[in-house]
Amino acid sequence: MIQLVKGTKDIFAGEVTAWQEIEKKMRNICQTFGIGEIRTPIIEFTELFVRGVGETTDIVQKEMYTFTDDGDRCLTLRPEGTAGVARAYIEHGMHNQAQPTKLYYISPTFRCENTQAGRQRQFHQFGVEVLGSYSAAQDAEVISVAAALLEEMGIKDVELRINSLGCPQCRSNYNKILRDFIGQNLGKLCPTCKERFEKNPLRVLDCKEESCQGIIANAPSVLECLNGECMEHFQKVQDILTEMGIAFTIDPKIVRGLDYYTRTVFEFVSDGLTVCGGGRYDNLIEECGGKPTGAVGFGLGIERLVMILEKQKGEITEVPQRDVFIGSMGEKGFLKAQGLTLDLRKAGILADCDTVERSVKAQMKYANKIGTKYSLVIGDSELENGTVELKEMETGEKTMISLSEASQILVQKCK
RNA sequence: GUGGGUAUGGCGCAGGUGGUUAGCGCGCCAGAUUGUGGCUCUGGAGGCCGUGGGUUCGAGUCCCACUAUCCACCCCA
Numbered sequence A: 001m002i003q004l005v006k007g008t009k010d011i012f013a014g015e016v017t018a019w020q021e022i023e024k025k026m027r028n029i030c031q032t033f034g035i036g037e038i039r040t041p042i043i044e045f046t047e048l049f050v051r052g053v054g055e056t057t058d059i060v061q062k063e064m065y066t067f068t069d070d071g072d073r074c075l076t077l078r079p080e081g082t083a084g085v086a087r088a089y090i091e092h093g094m095h096n097q098a099q100p101t102k103l104y105y106i107s108p109t110f111r112c113e114n115t116q117a118g119r120q121r122q123f124h125q126f127g128v129e130v131l132g133s134y135s136a137a138q139d140a141e142v143i144s145v146a147a148a149l150l151e152e153m154g155i156k157d158v159e160l161r162i163n164s165l166g167c168p169q170c171r172s173n174y175n176k177i178l179r180d181f182i183g184q185n186l187g188k189l190c191p192t193c194k195e196r197f198e199k200n201p202l203r204v205l206d207c208k209e210e211s212c213q214g215i216i217a218n219a220p221s222v223l224e225c226l227n228g229e230c231m232e233h234f235q236k237v238q239d240i241l242t243e244m245g246i247a248f249t250i251d252p253k254i255v256r257g258l259d260y261y262t263r264t265v266f267e268f269v270s271d272g273l274t275v276c277g278g279g280r281y282d283n284l285i286e287e288c289g290g291k292p293t294g295a296v297g298f299g300l301g302i303e304r305l306v307m308i309l310e311k312q313k314g315e316i317t318e319v320p321q322r323d324v325f326i327g328s329m330g331e332k333g334f335l336k337a338q339g340l341t342l343d344l345r346k347a348g349i350l351a352d353c354d355t356v357e358r359s360v361k362a363q364m365k366y367a368n369k370i371g372t373k374y375s376l377v378i379g380d381s382e383l384e385n386g387t388v389e390l391k392e393m394e395t396g397e398k399t400m401i402s403l404s405e406a407s408q409i410l411v412q413k414c415k
Numbered sequence B: 001g002u003g004g005g006u007a008u009g010g011c012g013c014a015g016g017u018g019g020u021u022a023g024c025g026c027g028c029c030a031g032a033u034u035g036u037g038g039c040u041c042u043g044g045a046g047g048c049c050g051u052g053g054g055u056u057c058g059a060g061u062c063c064c065a066c067u068a069u070c071c072a073c074c075c076c077a
Helices: A013-032 A046-053 A058-062 A082-091 A136-153 A168-183 A191-199 A201-206 A210-216 A228-244 A302-313 A330-346 A360-369 A380-385 A403-414
Strands: A043-045 A065-068 A074-077 A101-110 A122-131 A158-164 A262-270 A273-280 A295-301 A322-328 A351-353 A372-378 A387-392 A398-402
Touching (some): A013 A122, A013 A136, A043 A046, A043 A082, A082 A122, A082 A295, A122 A136, A122 A302, A136 A273, A158 A228, A322 A403, A372 A380
Antiparallel strands (some): A122 A295
């Protein structure tokens, strides 16, 4: 048998209704915040992610699905959503629209890494990106979208953690200070961190190796290295969040795994799991070939969200409801049932009928299983008399109705 | 990439120290005096016991490899 590819999943039955609910809430919230949807391709030139996400990131170094097509183009299945949106923003000259541009997406995303609960190779990411604004209020607004969404989902005990990585200038200052600091203990670092030390010392900060942890514990904080403007920006973000009534804590250890972040970075954490993470990325657009453009956004894995919701609320098993089941007996009744069912469906009634010519008993069992409100059985005598018994399944109560008016009566009862 | 657990009909599981036709629960299908569900009873379908090697007269059961899956690490969403 040909089975599922590692790290992929079929979503159906109760699970798919849970997804639909979640997606509906996402779309609704975005609509109220004035954020429009964008659908970008799954494949992009590899170069976009190498430049956008950052060469030193784990994503680019070992987790991308990259291939060459028959035109010798080097392509990659998107490993995150932001780079594609940045590309689209530049490509379509969106900076000519009313600024800032506010976009969201819900899309399959791919990373070739080891699987675990709530972590697939093909996963689905919801993201919000606001491009064309450098303002601190924009950071706060984006954070407020995420906060509103998590609240709407009913996720318990969510904690917002924020930090600032500063602008490239602050960052380079900090890198220098950090490098000096770590350099003294270079020998004790894990092999990965030695490499990180050369390319991007910031990433040493979130290494979980014990040997590295000990060194990092006393490392200077990024926040101490922010210049006046960046400090002011970060302070303003905090002031607005406070004004909005959004609680947060400052965590100088948050660096995020993607290189494009500048200034504000944030994470929403529940039960020790990061449900949602994002930040400002003022250099990404330029990096991808556009004009310098401020931008801020966040992303969220739907699989992880579903997992957390299941854990907190229990499994969601919703069976699609049916209004009426049209049973039948004999050839003529069977034919009549097919026609009546379609009439009802066209009238917006959730109707179903027997299509496999089973016994009436079996049909009733089926009607019960699919959870129908009403049922009726059309046979020779019904066709002769022009009447039929309408049965309410829950109570078992039966009413005699006219067959010719059955359609109208059901429409009334079920609307 | 590293370490550990698991792998038996659609789902959940049982199958002491290897031995003949591989079981159970749920589900599915069909019956229980003629055309009506939910409870109960009866019957039926459905598995080359993850894949490939090996040990043996004989392996679901032991050994090895591979694959998948779960957990932890790593990283992130």
